[in-house]
Amino acid sequence: MARAKVTIHDVANAVGVHPSTVSRVLNANTRHMVTAEIAQRVIEATRALGYHPNALAHSLRTRRSNTIGVLIPDITNPVFPPILRGIEDGLAAAGYTAMIANTDGAADRANLILEGMLARRVDGFILATAQRKDPTIDRCVAEDIPLVLINRTTKSTGRAISVVTDDAAGIALTVAHLAGLGHKRIAHIAGPLHLSTGYERHRGFIAAMDSVGLERQPALIVVAEAFSEHAGERAMLTLLDRGKKFTAVVTGNDLLALGAYDALNARGLSCPKDISITGFNDMPFVDKVSPPLTTVRIQHYEMGMRAAGAVLERIKEPGTRGADIRLEPALVVRGSTARPA
Amino acid sequence: MARAKVTIHDVANAVGVHPSTVSRVLNANTRHMVTAEIAQRVIEATRALGYHPNALAHSLRTRRSNTIGVLIPDITNPVFPPILRGIEDGLAAAGYTAMIANTDGAADRANLILEGMLARRVDGFILATAQRKDPTIDRCVAEDIPLVLINRTTKSTGRAISVVTDDAAGIALTVAHLAGLGHKRIAHIAGPLHLSTGYERHRGFIAAMDSVGLERQPALIVVAEAFSEHAGERAMLTLLDRGKKFTAVVTGNDLLALGAYDALNARGLSCPKDISITGFNDMPFVDKVSPPLTTVRIQHYEMGMRAAGAVLERIKEPGTRGADIRLEPALVVRGSTARPA
DNA sequence: ATCCTCTATGCAAACGATTGCACAATCGAT
DNA sequence: ATCGATTGTGCAATCGTTTGCATAGAGGAT
Numbered sequence: 212m213a214r215a216k217v218t219i220h221d222v223a224n225a226v227g228v229h230p231s232t233v234s235r236v237l238n239a240n241t242r243h244m245v246t247a248e249i250a251q252r253v254i255e256a257t258r259a260l261g262y263h264p265n266a267l268a269h270s271l272r273t274r275r276s277n278t279i280g281v282l283i284p285d286i287t288n289p290v291f292p293p294i295l296r297g298i299e300d301g302l303a304a305a306g307y308t309a310m311i312a313n314t315d316g317a318a319d320r321a322n323l324i325l326e327g328m329l330a331r332r333v334d335g336f337i338l339a340t341a342q343r344k345d346p347t348i349d350r351c352v353a354e355d356i357p358l359v360l361i362n363r364t365t366k367s368t369g370r371a372i373s374v375v376t377d378d379a380a381g382i383a384l385t386v387a388h389l390a391g392l393g394h395k396r397i398a399h400i401a402g403p404l405h406l407s408t409g410y411e412r413h414r415g416f417i418a419a420m421d422s423v424g425l426e427r428q429p430a431l432i433v434v435a436e437a438f439s440e441h442a443g444e445r446a447m448l449t450l451l452d453r454g455k456k457f458t459a460v461v462t463g464n465d466l467l468a469l470g471a472y473d474a475l476n477a478r479g480l481s482c483p484k485d486i487s488i489t490g491f492n493d494m495p496f497v498d499k500v501s502p503p504l505t506t507v508r509i510q511h512y513e514m515g516m517r518a519a520g521a522v523l524e525r526i527k528e529p530g531t532r533g534a535d536i537r538l539e540p541a542l543v544v545r546g547s548t549a550r551p552a
Numbered sequence: 553m554a555r556a557k558v559t560i561h562d563v564a565n566a567v568g569v570h571p572s573t574v575s576r577v578l579n580a581n582t583r584h585m586v587t588a589e590i591a592q593r594v595i596e597a598t599r600a601l602g603y604h605p606n607a608l609a610h611s612l613r614t615r616r617s618n619t620i621g622v623l624i625p626d627i628t629n630p631v632f633p634p635i636l637r638g639i640e641d642g643l644a645a646a647g648y649t650a651m652i653a654n655t656d657g658a659a660d661r662a663n664l665i666l667e668g669m670l671a672r673r674v675d676g677f678i679l680a681t682a683q684r685k686d687p688t689i690d691r692c693v694a695e696d697i698p699l700v701l702i703n704r705t706t707k708s709t710g711r712a713i714s715v716v717t718d719d720a721a722g723i724a725l726t727v728a729h730l731a732g733l734g735h736k737r738i739a740h741i742a743g744p745l746h747l748s749t750g751y752e753r754h755r756g757f758i759a760a761m762d763s764v765g766l767e768r769q770p771a772l773i774v775v776a777e778a779f780s781e782h783a784g785e786r787a788m789l790t791l792l793d794r795g796k797k798f799t800a801v802v803t804g805n806d807l808l809a810l811g812a813y814d815a816l817n818a819r820g821l822s823c824p825k826d827i828s829i830t831g832f833n834d835m836p837f838v839d840k841v842s843p844p845l846t847t848v849r850i851q852h853y854e855m856g857m858r859a860a861g862a863v864l865e866r867i868k869e870p871g872t873r874g875a876d877i878r879l880e881p882a883l884v885v886r887g888s889t890a891r892p893a
Numbered sequence: 894a895t896c897c898t899c900t901a902t903g904c905a906a907a908c909g910a911t912t913g914c915a916c917a918a919t920c921g922a923t
Numbered sequence: 924a925t926c927g928a929t930t931g932t933g934c935a936a937t938c939g940t941t942t943g944c945a946t947a948g949a950g951g952a953t
Contacts, residue, residue, distance in 0.1 A: 229903050271908050
């Protein structure tokens with residue numbers, strides 16, 4: 212019925228003032244310009260008529276949409292929901308809204324989505340899709356629109372600021388934990404090296420092995436082609452097929468670890484009796500799997516909040532660059548790691 | 553640098569035609585009105601100048617935003633991501649975008665979000681938050697905006713159409729399965745009855761017990777206060793504390809089932825040796841928990857696609873009502889159910 | 894009473910697109 | 924050669940707000 216056809220104009224007529232006066236009443240920072248009594252009557256009229264502001268017209272005129280574009284690889288990956296909640300809550304506090312889309316890791320799809328969001332005049336971007344070398348990012352930077360990289364970062368961030376976990380430190384925690392249990396021969400299933408997470412954790416693994424004084428063997432490192440269960444399973448099978456002995460494997464994230472579980476089952480091996488496994492991210496429900504996964508907890512929600520804060524800040528102070536943020540991870544020990552046999 | 557300040561006007565000037573001509577070239581269904589050669593030159597000019605359409609202005613004028621508002625209770629509940637993917641893909645195919653927000657089940661929050669989306673002039677809504685009696689829905693219906701209920705439905709849908717699973721049929725599958733294994737005393741942990749899913753599954757449980765000829769005891773039914781692990785754990789403890797014997801429990805969804813696992817562990821009982829448990833939804837990773845959960849698979853993605861299709865259809869044919877859609881569930885038998893001891 | 898300073902409101906031009914209507918040019922038919 | 928139909932562009936109003944500028948009136952100082 213009452214499909215919102217009522218505009219600021221109608222309200223003005225009802226009260227007997229000019230539309231501009233109504234506009235001033237409705238905007239918090241111009242309300243002081245108008246007499247309290249009139250303001251009161253305007254407010255009442257908006258209620259009575261069922262006035263709803265038209266954000267489109269507002270944005271068109273003011274050139275600000277109060278919307279932030281958020282690109283993630285895939286919402287069905289359980290790492291992202293908590294991050295998104297952080298982003299949303301951080302933005303909502305400032306009256307901003309997130310516009311979310313999945314890229315599935317496809318650059319062309321990402322571009323299409325970017326196009327659409329630019330058309331909708333988003334005020335900034337939060338990207339969880341960064342590759343180490345990423346044309347999409349270059350594009351955003353060229354548009355000179357506030358840009359924050361989250362979870363993953365890129366080779367040279369330029370004007371983009373990043374909010375990430377200290378990945379190398381996280382991996383060091385797992386290596387130290389395993390070494391402490393007495394493991395000598397530790398393997399690594401790395402995530403894709405074109406993603407900063409895969410790359411940094413791989414680098415971190417090497418550094419950590421050196422630091423605890425364990426010999427690392429090239430044959431005990433395999434790079435998975437994606438951060439997925441399937442890729443983890445294949446990588447683990449590759450590792451086993453190489454015939455080189457190892458008693459533990461540090462994986463690049465929880466999905467890879469779960470895939471490794473599958474491979475172990477397929478070969479009739481047991482975790483942690485035969486082989487200990489660690490993950491990364493502490494995504495929801497990995498405490499419920501069998502065995503409960505020892506992993507690195509990252510600050511999902513906090514990461515989202517910080518990223519939201521960072522874009523908003525850049526929007527407020529367009530000239531500035533802002534500092535990159537690096538959050539500390541923590542080790543969560545569960546049932547997937549034990550002393551070697 | 554080149555922050556999109558170039559408008560349809562600039563393009564027109566560059567080519568030496570009127571803005572309206574440019575507009576006609578850019579809109580697929582008016583392009584035939586303009587000479588091929590001019591169209592060509594316009595296209596080139598948009599490229600050369602780096603023109604990006606302004607969706608805001610477009611929407612303001614046409615009164616269509618090509619955006620659908622999507623409300624879900626909580627994105628961190630793993631049931632929703634696959635549904636969302638279905639929605640997004642379904643909408644994207646028609647050039648529409650989803651605008652997603654979490655309500656956390658709070659009605660006032662839902663209203664606030666609704667307000668914001670109405671202001672942004674969404675063309676329709678998909679609600680996964682429906683309560684059996686739901687003022688938010690009434691509100692939407694009053695605004696006469698296309699509305700589709702997904703996963704959950706409401707008491708009297710009115711103009712809203714719904715896309716749901718046949719919940720009662722799903723529960724019947726679990727009851728038949730357990731009865732087939734030889735269980736006689738089957739308990740039920742129901743979800744909240746103010747949600748159609750909780751209500752229908754509860755109703756389905758009673759009907760199914762009658763249908764397979766098993767006696768049902770009021771003491772063996774407990775209603776959880778939410779669809780959460782914590783609520784499931786508490787409900788299971790209540791059930792155990794009542795002292796009434798049972799060998800299996802049908803739960804209202806997977807989260808409740810996982811909570812029931814926790815309660816069993818806390819009491820030193822084992823699933824499925826002591827008690828069999830079934831879930832509902834087959835959400836991601838329940839095949840990985842210990843024991844792997846026997847549950848009812850629903851068509852998450854399909855549900856999203858159908859809902860998207862339904863709103864779009866209602867947008868195209870405003871007068872019509874469209875048919876409610878009910879998708880068939882399937883039983884997935886895993887390790888959490890076995891013959892009674 | 895005159896003038897000056899404020900203050901509260903009105904006016905009208907944007908913001909960037911779309912679209913009904915008018916009109917000029919083209920063409921074929923008579 | 925004239926007319927009517929057809930086709931391709933231009934014109935200008937419109938979508939719903941915001942905002943710099945103009946202005947009318949109130950109030951105070953002289």
